[in-house]
Ligand SMILES: Nc1ncnc2c1ncn2[C@@H]1O[C@H](COP(=O)(O)OP(=O)(O)OP(=O)(O)O)[C@@H](O)[C@H]1O
């Protein structure tokens with residue numbers, strides 16, 4: 219007998235194991251899809267029908283089955299709704315994700331399906347369930363080609379459209395949409411021509427968006443590798459030869475040519491008939507990045523990121539499944555595309571927080587990639603100028619890791635000199651500007667010489683808010699526990715979590731004092747002040763464009779790239795932006811980088827705050843002086859003595875770690891412990907608190923029985939963001955030794971937990987932050 223293990227696509231079946239169904243030996247008719255691993259199937263479930271994903275198929279004897287369960291209770295799969303989306307390996311990965319991250323199996327399986335591309339059951343208003351077809355799928359274009367009678371057919375003299383269409387066809391095949399764009403309604407004309415055999419109409423698969431086929435690309439030349447690059451390429455080759463899932467950490471300064479190392483490593487993987495995945499942070503997935511890979515691998519490159527439409531992603535997904543794509547470049551979800559024969563995974567800027575997903579399954583791309591390469595005997599390459607503390611730690615401790623240093627830039631140029639400017643001193647000396655005199659002077663010199671500057675405003679932890687000078691009142695959101703953010707344009711206050719919005723009050727709502735002070739500065743405000751500053755430079759005669767790059771100006775699909783193109787084509791110009799400009803920019807004539815506020819994130823209640831600050835300063839500094847012209851970097855801060863800033867200014871990671879690691883050890887944070895953050899949330903404050911406290915007791919019991927003496931369950935407390943969109947949030951932090959399997963100990967507790975409609979619970983294993 220054939221049985222299938224099916225993961226139901228029903229949220230309340232959250233952490234449940236798959237259900238067993240029988241698979242009929244004979245299909246109802248030949249046109250149906252086979253019930254196979256990776257299919258979406260329709261099954262009976264509790265008096266209705268449900269969709270589910272097949273994660274295993276087994277052939278068992280009646281006797282064996284009877285020993286496991288009562289066969290008379292088993293129901294049959296009704297039918298498969300489509301072809302397989304993943305294979306046994308994908309099913310195993312989904313299983314791993316669900317256990318490793320204590321996440322619903324259905325959410326893990328869904329990662330492997332094309333977005334919007336699977337059918338599901340929906341409940342209509344009258345309470346009936348019905349099957350909803352996928353919202354996206356393949357698209358076909360109608361193409362017009364010459365028919366068997368093309369040469370002989372003579373249209374009548376007054377059939378102008380027929381004549382024109384046949385004439386146009388002489389130059390080659392045409393799409394129906396192009397014809398109607400040119401000649402207006404053509405449907406009846408085409409039908410008439412087809413009936414006479416003069417033309418044929420056929421459907422051809424079309425790839426949406428910037429898909430690879432037919433897309434032009436400029437082949438790039440391979441440069442002579444530097445010694446460091448050669449060592450890195452060799453290390454990757456050795457790791458591949460060992461075929462035991464090794465990791466190579468490329469610890470290379472900004473501009474050391476890490477991308478060229480990736481390209482050459484991929485080249486030999488592809489030559490050996492295997493495939494590669496390259497993950498880059500979402501924001502740096504620009505056409506420029508993609509062009510570097512297409513320049514080398516042409517139309518064998520597939521691209522996946524969240525700014526693409528569902529249709530575009532579907533087409534790329536399908537292109538990968540066809541086996542023609544050999545290299546996938548994408549954001550973290552590219553790990554789950556149907557790429558077979560994997561030889562290499564590359565994670566660029568591996569320290570980036572965006573590799574961790576912040577909804578279930580809360581996976582980290584690095585950990586999933588590690589699991590994948592170990593299963594496949596493939597190789598993982600991590601690259602960064604500022605590797606995460608976890609990776610640095612693993613590179614020392616783990617025998618399957620090796621590190622390669624690229625301490626110099628590929629072109630032999632020195633790293634730019636970094637100057638720290640103490641803003642407290644500036645203020646003490648009477649300067650009230652947000653630009654220190656040193657930075658202003660440097661900016662004037664560079665702009666007068668016709669060169670470019672990049673200025674970064676660190677917005678993390680940098681809220682713009684309104685404060686009453688008389689009573690100290692700060693307007694806050696009534697639905698979320700955050701102060702309202704001040705927007706200069708339009709003079710309103712808004713909550714960045716829920717969108718709540720009010721005009722700036724004329725007087726303090728608490729004490730009626732009219733003296734409300736606006737604190738902090740957004741990019742718009744900095745832009746206005748910068749304009750005034752630059753216009754006052756006597757030695758700068760031409761108009762200097764300021765290109766502002768922040769969440770507001772980069773909303774559109776190509777906005778990010780358009781802004782960068784404008785910056786590239788200008789003479790003297792300033793690129794002013796948030797953290798998003800810190801990475802990846804490679805412009806020859808940027809000679810000055812300024813950080814307007816380096817320290818705002820140091821005060822966040824986040825154990826990674828210092829590490830993030832160090833990384834950010836190093837990364838943004840790396841944008842300066844990348845070619846012939848030397849660069850300089852000015853870092854403005856109120857905490858000039860902070861180790862993260864002092865160390866970053868000297869490119870001295872050892873100095874930073876000597877300060878940071880003992881703190882992490884003393885306070886019990888990674889890399890010395892592992893953590894799980896248990897989140898409890900709901901609309902009713904009392905029941906959230908009650909459940910949180912009950913869960914804490916359960917956790918304490920569970921951990922004392924199955925954990926060990928080194929484990930710790932912290933008290934259930936409200937989160938830093940205690941209220942979000944009218945939802946109350948509590949959390950419980952669990953810590954254990956680094957080598958302990960935290961998920962294995964906690965998972966049974968959450969599997970056994972009964973779903974409560976009022977209170978939701980989720981576990982974040984190895985959380986990025988505890989906010
Ligand atoms: N072997 C080489 N010889 C000469 N130029 C090179 C070589 N390798 C790379 N380059 C050039 O050096 C520049 C920096 O390379 P790349 O962008 O790959 O560095 P990176 O290490 O990824 O930098 P970042 O971390 O700052 O993004 C690029 O313009 C690249 O074309």
Ligand SMILES: [Zn+2]
Nearest residue numbers: 695698713716
């Ligand atoms: Zn709010």
